[in-house]
Amino acid sequence: MxxxxxxxxxxxxxxxxxxxxxxxxxxxxxxxxxxxxxxxxxxxxxxxxxxxxxxxxxxxxxxxxxxxxxxxxxxxxxxxxxxxxxxxELCNASDLFERVTNRVFSESEAVAVMLPLMEAIAHCHSHGVAHRDIKPDNILFDEWNRLKLADFGSAECFREGELMSGVVGTPYYVAPEVVAGSEYCEKVDVWSAGVILYIMLAGIPPFYGDSATEIFEAVLRANLRFPPRVFHSVSPVAKDLLRKMLCKDVSRRFTAEQVLRHPWMTSGGETGSVAVLT
Structure with missing residues (x-):
């Protein structure tokens, strides 16, 4: 040593x-x-x-x-x-992977994770850094339960308007343009965060399969669905944000800053509850 x-x-x-x-x-x-x-x-x-x-x-x-x-x-x-x-920095509480295993989050619980996560991603992007491996295992919590984005081993620096290449990331969370082997921008992080939001609200990933190959095929199809048995209590405004984050058309996919300004985020998940009740 x-x-x-x-x-x-x-x-x-x-x-x-x-x-x-x-x-x-x-x-x-x-x-x-x-x-x-x-x-x-x-x-x-x-x-x-x-x-x-x-x-x-x-x-x-x-x-x-x-x-x-x-x-x-x-x-x-x-x-x-x-x-x-x-x-x-020491983050000695559980990571998000442990917290999402075998449970579903309420919308207010999910937004409490998404706000600091998207603020971290927006901070990265404003400094010309794409994380490229956003997943629950890389989202840590300190002893005061503050969220910390970690593990920048796959990160890439970029200039505005500049595209990146290379297949990096983790099967369930990787964006379709990465799987396709295309060049891509920092919005791959928004896609990955959208997958995390979906998992928190549904308890299952949006694109899945029995092997990495099957998962990648499902990601490439990007057929986003909201099964009624799982999403019966999830608000329309939360689903709207998911559609904008998990949008295969990168030009229409939200940026991190746009996610932070979405009504579901700015209302702390409360708009969703109202929408369901009325």
């Missing part, structure tokens, strides 16, 4: 593990404040691999985006011949 890291922090218990490294809780002896430190073993990643590029890209992107209340903050980076250590 880096001498500089041990000088500045005390590394404690393991709190996570990935393909190339481990995440520990750590704290500053000076302030007593706790953090997370992600330690990556560089020997497991070849110099010219995509994974190595993603690793350093994540550091660059997070430095560009933080501080922001809805993006995991990066504090320090330490590197030696063997490891790269990234000291991050």
């Amino acid at each position: 880096s001498e500089a890291l041990r000088r500045d922090y005390r590394v404690c218990e393991e709190i996570g593990r990935g393909r190339f490294g481990v995440v520990h809780r750590c704290y500053s002896p000076e302030s007593g404040e706790s953090f997370a430190v992600k330690s990556i073993d560089k020997r497991l990643i070849s110099e010219d691999s995509v994974d190595r590029q993603c690793l350093y890209n994540e550091v660059k992107v997070m430095n560009l985006l933080t501080p922001n209340p809805n993006v995991v903050q990066i504090f320090n980076v330490y590197e030696d011949d063997i490891q790269l250590h990234i000291v991050l």
